[in-house]
Amino acid sequence: MLQRKRSTPPFWRRCNVSYIAMLMACLLLAISALPNLFPDQSWLHIDNPQRGNVINMHTLTESLNHEGYQVAKGIESHDEFALLLKQPSDSANALSFIKTHFSESKSKIVAHSTSPQWLQQLGLSPIKLGLDLNGGVLFVLDVDLDKAMQEHLTSIYLQSKATIRNAKAHGIRVVQAKDAVELHVLKNAEDNLAVVLNDIQSRFTGLIATSEHRDSLTKILLKYDAHSQNLFNKQVMAQTLTTLRGRIEELGITEAVTQRQGKQRIRIELPGVQDPAEAKRIIGATATLDFHQVVEAGGNPFNVQGGGVVNLDPEAIFSGEHINNASVSKDEWGKPLVQLSLDSVGGDAMSAFTKRNIGKPMATVYSEYSRNAQGEVIKQSNVINIANIAQHLSSRFSITNMQSPQAAYDLALLLRAGSLTAPVTIIQEQTIGPSLGAENIENGLAALMLGIGITLAFMALWYRRLGLIANIALLLNLTALVGLMSLLPGVVLTLPGIAGLVLTIGMAVDTNVIIFERIKEEKRKGRATYQAIEQGYNQAFSTIFDANVTTMITALILYAVGYGPVKGFAITLALGLVTSVFTGVYVSKALSQTLYLKLTNARGVKS
Structure with missing residues (x-):
């Protein structure tokens, strides 16, 4: 009895949920990787509320050009100027120049994306570059517990x-x-x-x-x-980390790495910062602010800023930890002042004290830690303000008689970010120039491209048709890894991270080599090509999984105990393991089966 020959169903009928999920994942990661083709540009933003009377675009541009900071483009809006320099590495020095010579205007560096608008609306951005690729400053701080x-x-x-x-x-x-x-x-x-x-x-x-x-x-x-005491030390370190991160955010540095290093040290990496003076002044300042009652007899003596001594009640009315916000303003005579906003505890303490002491003086004490010539940590406290309490105050009031606008700005920044409960000392400082970072990127990418090129050529020549599939999976793996690193917050690419990318390429090829050799063994046993592919992937999976799990354990240990570049390498290695298994096993298997089915359908060969 004759039966009709059953042809292999076309691919679109065989598409199941897993194939669609793989396709969607690859598409998502590819879109996430696209912003890396459009590098960010660093613009100088200058806020000028008195625009007509202080500076204008022409004056600002001419001043920068005269100092050697060539302006490529300038945009003037209603309340600010935006300038793009021809050399992005000059941005930090140009910012310092503006703050020095145009102190009436606030200025900051803002990173502007050059990617298409639809990518920006999706919230996608390029991979954050580490200190060794972007240049910048490294600080190591010691916390005196x-x-x-x-x-x-x-x-x-x-x-x-x-x-x-x-x-x-x-x-x-x-x-x-x-x-x-x-x-x-x-x-x-x-x-x-x-x-x-x-x-x-x-x-x-x-x-x-x-x-x-x-x-x-x-x-x-x-x-x-x-x-x-151990618990107290942990709380102090956690509070110090939080405060330092707040101070860095106030400086406008969004890609900084702040992490604990050892028992009582903190490592801070500031990519893109070339002038460490301002960062060092703000990060290294161990400043606290306390408010005390002035007493006529008894109490403790305090030096007054500008000269003199005053006796204060040693018990503070409230301290800087109860300050929610601080901003710089001017009084009716144009002198700088700092406006404070307190939390409920500080507001209640201020309200109760001023209600009982209207007409009496209250002092603001600014304390700072430093090391003397013998290396000992000493605390220096100065009264920066003494004012009579004119009325019942609560959670909002001002500190007047500031020495300069810069002093008011620094004090407000420190108070917004929080005061440090433990003295910190900068014990290591290193500046990496942007030219060195650019050279690292160029050399790293050259090594990556060379490795990929040799690998693609070897796989294509040795495995022919299956090698073509491996090469497609390899390129998808690199795209997926870049997209995943761009998508995840906190992931920073370093020079060892580029080495991790090269290593990931090699590991992905190992995955394909193991699978293809299994397929060859199955074909030597007399299995049909489609069955050999199925068995080859199934049997090789346990070996690939075990090898990747052991490597993942190593990557996690490196991430847990490593710092800086070592941590960057560990992140790239761990994410590369995930994408290698995904593309080398699942995506490659789907491509192999699909290519074989199309070839058998085209030739009419029975599987």
Whole structure:
């Protein structure tokens, strides 16, 4: 009995959900990689509220050209100027020149994308370049955790004095020791001890109290054990990282890398920054702001900025940690001032204090840490402002009598970003020029192109038709990897990252070689080509998966313990493993089966 020969179904009928998902993933990653064909341009934005009276576009352009910063293009809008320099590497120096000679105008560097509008509307941008490719500045900061603990114990000491005074706990005296706070309690005052201890321990969690009894005196030792001190150090490091990131954002640097390095060090990479002076001034400043009551007798003496000494209540009304926002403005005489906005805790403290002390003076104390010639960290505090409280204040008020607009600007920036609770010292500083970064990019891309070219030629000559499929998968892998690195936030491409790209190409080829050799073995066993392809991919998958998992573990370890370029290499390697498996196994298999089916249909060969 004759039967009709069943032909192989066309490809479009065999398309299932997995094929469509692979196609959509490749399309998405390819679109994500497109912005890398359109490099960003760095524009200088100059805000000029008094445009007609201060500067104009012609004056600004002529001044920059005269200093050697050649302006390629200028755009004037309603309230600002935008300038594009012929040499992008001059942007940082030109910005410093503008701030020095046109201090009335705020200026910043803004990265403008040159990609098509539809890509920008999708929120897509090129890969962020690291320090060794884009040039910039590297800082390594040391955080003095011991000094932070001493300052914390001082706060406990001052709060203990206030608690004893408010509770009227006579017979209890507080003494500050080297690494603890002591409460000396007379026998007739032991009834008040529980109230004082409960208040202190509720304000400072983790504080442990141990007692020592004598004939007429009980000594209570308040200190942190090893676990609590460890937790305190972690909190200080986390707060320092958060504050430094806030300061960097205030400087307008969006591609910075700020990470912890070791126990008490922080590594900061600022790509694209060529003039480290401003960044160093802001990042390295360990500034705090406190508000104290001026007292006529007693208290602690403080130096007044500009000369003189004043006595202040050692207990602050509130500190800079309660400041939500700070902005620069001018008073009715045109002098600079800083407008402050407090949170609810700071607002309540300010309201309660000023309500009781209208007509009395209040001082603003600016404190900064520095190292002396012996390398010791010292705290320098100066009164920057003394003003009589004219009315009941709450969460909004101003600091006047600032020395200069730049001083007001720096103070507002530091207060917006937050004050550091621990002293930080810059122990390493390195500047990488943009020309070196451009040379690294050129050499890295040349190595990448050479590696890809040799690999494509080898696969095409050795495996012929299957080699063509491997080459297509290889190019898709590179595109997918670039698209994935562009899509994920926080991924930065470094020079070792380019080495990771080259390594990924080699690993992707290894995947195809393993699969194709399996296919050859299956064909030698007498299997049909389509079955050999199916079995080859299925049998090779476990080997490929095991090899990639072990490499992924290494990449994760490098990412966890590495810094800077090492971390960049680890990120590229890990993402490259994911894209290699995706394109080398799944996409390559779909292409192989599709090509074989089309050839068999065209020749009428039975599978």
